[in-house]
Amino acid sequence: MKDSSPSNSPSPFLPFSLSPLRELLFPLIAVVAAFLVGGIIVWMVGDSPLLVYELFFSSVFGSLDGIGYTLFYATPLIFTGLAVAVAFKCGLLNIGAEGQLTMAAFATAWVGLTLPHTNPYLVTLLAMMAAVVVGGLWSGIPGVLKAKFGAHEVITTIMMNFIAVGIVTYLTQYYYKRQGDPILETLPIAELKDGALVGPHLPRMHALLAPLGINFPERLPLNIAFLLALLMCVLVYVFLWKTKWGYELRAVGISGTAAEYGGISITRNIILAMLISGGLAGMVGINEVLGYRYRYYDGFSASYGFTGIAVALLGRNHPVGVFFAALLFGALNRSSLFIDIFTDNVSKDWVVILQAIIILFVACEAVFRGGAKRLLGGKV
Amino acid sequence: MSNETKPAVEMRGITKRFGEVLANDCINLAIPAASIHAIIGENGAGKSTIMNILYGFYSADEGEIFVDGDQRSINSPREAIALGLGMVHQHFMLVETLTVTENIILGAEPTTGIAIDYKKARARVREISEQYGLKINPDARIADLSVGQQQRVEILKTLYRGARLLILDEPTAVLTPQEVHEMFAILRGLKAQGKTIIIITHKLAEVLALSDHITVMRDGKVVGQLATPDATAEKLASLMVGREVLLRVEKAPAQPAATTLEVKDLALTDKQGHAALSAVSLVVRSGEILGIAGVEGNGQTELIEILAGLRAPSAGEVLLQEKNINKLDARQRKQLGVAHIPEDRHRRGLLLPFDLASNSILGVHRNAPISGAILLNQKFIAERANRLVQEYDVRPPNIALAAKSLSGGNQQKLIVAREMDIKPNLILVSQPTRGVDIGAIEFIHKKIIEYRDNGAAVLLVSAELDEILSLSDRVIVMYDGRIVGEVDPKTVTEEAIGLMMTGGK
Ligand SMILES: Nc1ncnc2c1ncn2[C@@H]1O[C@H](COP(=O)(O)OP(=O)(O)OP(=O)(O)O)[C@@H](O)[C@H]1O
Numbered sequence: 001m002k003d004s005s006p007s008n009s010p011s012p013f014l015p016f017s018l019s020p021l022r023e024l025l026f027p028l029i030a031v032v033a034a035f036l037v038g039g040i041i042v043w044m045v046g047d048s049p050l051l052v053y054e055l056f057f058s059s060v061f062g063s064l065d066g067i068g069y070t071l072f073y074a075t076p077l078i079f080t081g082l083a084v085a086v087a088f089k090c091g092l093l094n095i096g097a098e099g100q101l102t103m104a105a106f107a108t109a110w111v112g113l114t115l116p117h118t119n120p121y122l123v124t125l126l127a128m129m130a131a132v133v134v135g136g137l138w139s140g141i142p143g144v145l146k147a148k149f150g151a152h153e154v155i156t157t158i159m160m161n162f163i164a165v166g167i168v169t170y171l172t173q174y175y176y177k178r179q180g181d182p183i184l185e186t187l188p189i190a191e192l193k194d195g196a197l198v199g200p201h202l203p204r205m206h207a208l209l210a211p212l213g214i215n216f217p218e219r220l221p222l223n224i225a226f227l228l229a230l231l232m233c234v235l236v237y238v239f240l241w242k243t244k245w246g247y248e249l250r251a252v253g254i255s256g257t258a259a260e261y262g263g264i265s266i267t268r269n270i271i272l273a274m275l276i277s278g279g280l281a282g283m284v285g286i287n288e289v290l291g292y293r294y295r296y297y298d299g300f301s302a303s304y305g306f307t308g309i310a311v312a313l314l315g316r317n318h319p320v321g322v323f324f325a326a327l328l329f330g331a332l333n334r335s336s337l338f339i340d341i342f343t344d345n346v347s348k349d350w351v352v353i354l355q356a357i358i359i360l361f362v363a364c365e366a367v368f369r370g371g372a373k374r375l376l377g378g379k380v
Numbered sequence: 381m382s383n384e385t386k387p388a389v390e391m392r393g394i395t396k397r398f399g400e401v402l403a404n405d406c407i408n409l410a411i412p413a414a415s416i417h418a419i420i421g422e423n424g425a426g427k428s429t430i431m432n433i434l435y436g437f438y439s440a441d442e443g444e445i446f447v448d449g450d451q452r453s454i455n456s457p458r459e460a461i462a463l464g465l466g467m468v469h470q471h472f473m474l475v476e477t478l479t480v481t482e483n484i485i486l487g488a489e490p491t492t493g494i495a496i497d498y499k500k501a502r503a504r505v506r507e508i509s510e511q512y513g514l515k516i517n518p519d520a521r522i523a524d525l526s527v528g529q530q531q532r533v534e535i536l537k538t539l540y541r542g543a544r545l546l547i548l549d550e551p552t553a554v555l556t557p558q559e560v561h562e563m564f565a566i567l568r569g570l571k572a573q574g575k576t577i578i579i580i581t582h583k584l585a586e587v588l589a590l591s592d593h594i595t596v597m598r599d600g601k602v603v604g605q606l607a608t609p610d611a612t613a614e615k616l617a618s619l620m621v622g623r624e625v626l627l628r629v630e631k632a633p634a635q636p637a638a639t640t641l642e643v644k645d646l647a648l649t650d651k652q653g654h655a656a657l658s659a660v661s662l663v664v665r666s667g668e669i670l671g672i673a674g675v676e677g678n679g680q681t682e683l684i685e686i687l688a689g690l691r692a693p694s695a696g697e698v699l700l701q702e703k704n705i706n707k708l709d710a711r712q713r714k715q716l717g718v719a720h721i722p723e724d725r726h727r728r729g730l731l732l733p734f735d736l737a738s739n740s741i742l743g744v745h746r747n748a749p750i751s752g753a754i755l756l757n758q759k760f761i762a763e764r765a766n767r768l769v770q771e772y773d774v775r776p777p778n779i780a781l782a783a784k785s786l787s788g789g790n791q792q793k794l795i796v797a798r799e800m801d802i803k804p805n806l807i808l809v810s811q812p813t814r815g816v817d818i819g820a821i822e823f824i825h826k827k828i829i830e831y832r833d834n835g836a837a838v839l840l841v842s843a844e845l846d847e848i849l850s851l852s853d854r855v856i857v858m859y860d861g862r863i864v865g866e867v868d869p870k871t872v873t874e875e876a877i878g879l880m881m882t883g884g885k
């Protein structure tokens with residue numbers, strides 16, 4: 001092992017010894033390569049790749065709307081990307097962010113529906129906490145199962161996804177739906193009365209920027225949850241690399257036996273990592289329920305939990321990387337509609353294909369770096 | 381030796397850099413065919429690097445390689461194998477759940493059409509095993525084999541792939557003395573049948589007993605090449621280190637004081653009901669070194685891990701300065717001054733991808749001032765790590781390097797530095813100098829004695845009988861999970877203790 005391939009891995013400890021350029025290089029190549037391959041696909045179905053690229057950039061950067069929507073689409077992906085990254089740093093693969101955010105979103109709405117709105121700020125705060133706690137618990141269960149009984153988290157988190165959907169759909173359908181509503185959604189927690197939103201909710205970016213003299217379009221759903229996502233990037237970074245708890249969590253991710261030797265509890269850290277991971281995934285509920293739709297709406301998640309895995313992978317499980325990867329995926333989401341409409345043959349799915357290609361390239365890296373040698377030499 | 385004119389392998393002017401580290405500096409090396417060639421040198425001298433270049437793992441920055449007189453560029457192990465080279469690494473690359481034959485054909489499956497011709501492979505494995513006296517059953521599962529047998533499977537694997545030249549990187553570091561003997565017999569047999577062998581090792585006695593030629597490396601350069609009959613241990617040691625080295629431990633008589641560690645009737649029974657330890661009782665006093673002699677796998681690992689808080693005993697008591705510490709975990713024990721230098725530095729002692737600074741705090745990472753209430757004190761950690769790296773001469777002295785990029789001996793020095801820095805009352809030491817060069821051995825031994833003289837109690841486990849006998853003030857012998865007797869290290873004969881170690885009483 002000591003003679004293993006040249007070590008180019010970043011220092012996990014001292015930020016200044018991170019070689020950011022080298023770390024960035026591969027994800028960047030993956031993205032550029034994916035766009036090129038995507039271009040070829042466009043050309044093959046008979047459209048102009050240049051037009052598609054043009055549409056991508058104009059729909060994202062061309063207007064405040066574009067930027068606002070991109071950031072709004074990126075917000076849940078930042079949360080889920082961080083969720084996957086934190087678990088991964090402890091050596092765990094959290095496939096269950098989808099179930100965690102579903103439960104969390106419902107819990108958020110439930111608090112808003114159940115508590116009296118005498119003090120909407122307090123209810124908002126409690127609803128936010130509910131999102132984090134329920135999300136955390138929902139992945140804490142697989143965490144405990146893994147730590148205490150060795151049940152593999154990939155299996156259990158997937159199972160928990162199904163259970164979450166079942167519970168939430170049932171409760172919504174039979175207890176919290178408006179009578180006769182054909183749509184599977186709960187009653188609203190906040191409603192427009194005389195032009196003002198009444199009930200627990202988070203202010204939108206418009207309200208926040210107006211006092212600063214910036215006229216951000218009011219209709220854009222971008223809200224404070226985006227700032228919360230930014231804050232989480234910072235907190236996750238500080239937690240993982242600057243605190244003793246983060247040190248322990250990462251140590252467990254590297255080597256259970258060495259961590260044990262250092263007096264670090266594997267059990268505790270697995271549970272802790274899953275709690276934090278689920279809590280972060282749960283924050284998607286804050287953005288969705290308190291910031292956007294003001295109710296629980298069944299099927300609101302465009303596979304945020306699964307896309308989060310891709311975001312973490314592309315962002316190298318680092319908060320900064322996760323942030324930019326989420327932005328990219330948000331931008332792709334934003335542009336998909338425009339690409340669909342303004343081309344003859346390219347549909348929205350082009351964006352999905354592009355995302356898949358990016359992940360494929362990123363996943364290839366392992367092969368390029370160590371795998372090639374392993375395959376050739378029989379050396380692990 | 382008829383082939384002396386045309387070396388089996390010749391390397392000319394090989395230079396290799398890892399970043400700023402000059403690992404190989406214009407190395408010239410000629411290996412005569414059908415000989416055993418030893419490469420020795422301090423940790424980090426560049427021995428593994430030069431061999432990895434020969435085997436195609438690394439590519440040299442400069443230089444040329446000739447195999448059987450023809451210049452070759454070897455870009456991958458696959459190409460090396462095709463040229464008749466084989467390499468056995470210190471850490472084996474075997475799949476535990478597969479059989480010997482399956483492991484050997486992995487990656488080089490013989491086929492009839494598309495199906496794997498398992499029968500043919502098996503017959504061939506058996507044939508090779510018999511030809512070279514390897515005594516390996518082709519159908520045995522790797523998990524059931526001893527370390528020594530696994531190593532022979534690795535050798536078999538290279539032979540199966542047609543190796544005419546074998547590179548062995550520290551093959552004896554993990555072997556028991558008995559297994560080392562068997563290994564030597566096999567290597568001599570291979571030589572007699574025309575194979576060429578390059579062996580990297582730190583053990584001068586082995587070099588002198590086994591090899592025909594010796595290359596000494598220091599700081600990436602070749603500093604001496606000599607025929608074994610012209611060499612002595614002292615000569616080799618001073619060539620390696622560049623100064624005179626004490627090959628014998630020098631210490632004042634122990635002045636034991638109060639009892640630091642007392643172990644009473646310790647027992648450990650595993651799930652299958654097998655007793656790994658039974659009725660182990662011992663006392664280590666402040667200011668003395670108690671050595672545990674024994675063939676590896678007779679309970680020493682379990683005993684040390686119980687004392688370090690990594691395993692719970694099935695019965696018995698552990699008293700540290702008269703307090704029962706049975707319930708305390710590894711970190712709490714460290715807090716009380718129990719240092720632990722583990723036998724397996726990769727599995728236990730280090731977080732390999734982490735940098736040296738991060739590794740220097742493992743186990744004490746919650747202590748003030750290393751950590752505040754929440755945040756790690758990065759400035760203090762860096763200063764402390766730099767100090768440790770200087771004091772213990774860890775090379776290269778760059779705390780931002782990943783621990784895995786250090787050579788084995790330097791990794792060990794880092795661990796020793798970290799553990800000694802807690803000012804221990806009790807030092808649990810397992811195989812402290814495994815894979816460590818003689819300069820570092822001298823240094824680590826001196827440190828252990830220095831801490832003993834300052835009043836620490838030391839419990840030493842080592843597979844090296846020499847190390848046990850020269851370092852310990854008292855020696856007990858373990859066999860099959862029991863303590864079978866105590867001997868006086870100054871007077872006991874190797875035969876007598878050897879007999880006890882193998883259960884002969
Ligand atoms: N993959 C790598 N990346 C960076 N530096 C390396 C790498 N491999 C080796 N080095 C450095 O090159 C030098 C030579 O290392 P090498 O492993 O060849 O030493 P060695 O003589 O085999 O030592 P040991 O006896 O401890 O095994 C050391 O300073 C080591 O830190």
Ligand SMILES: [Mg+2]
Nearest residue numbers: 427428787788
């Ligand atoms: Mg080496």
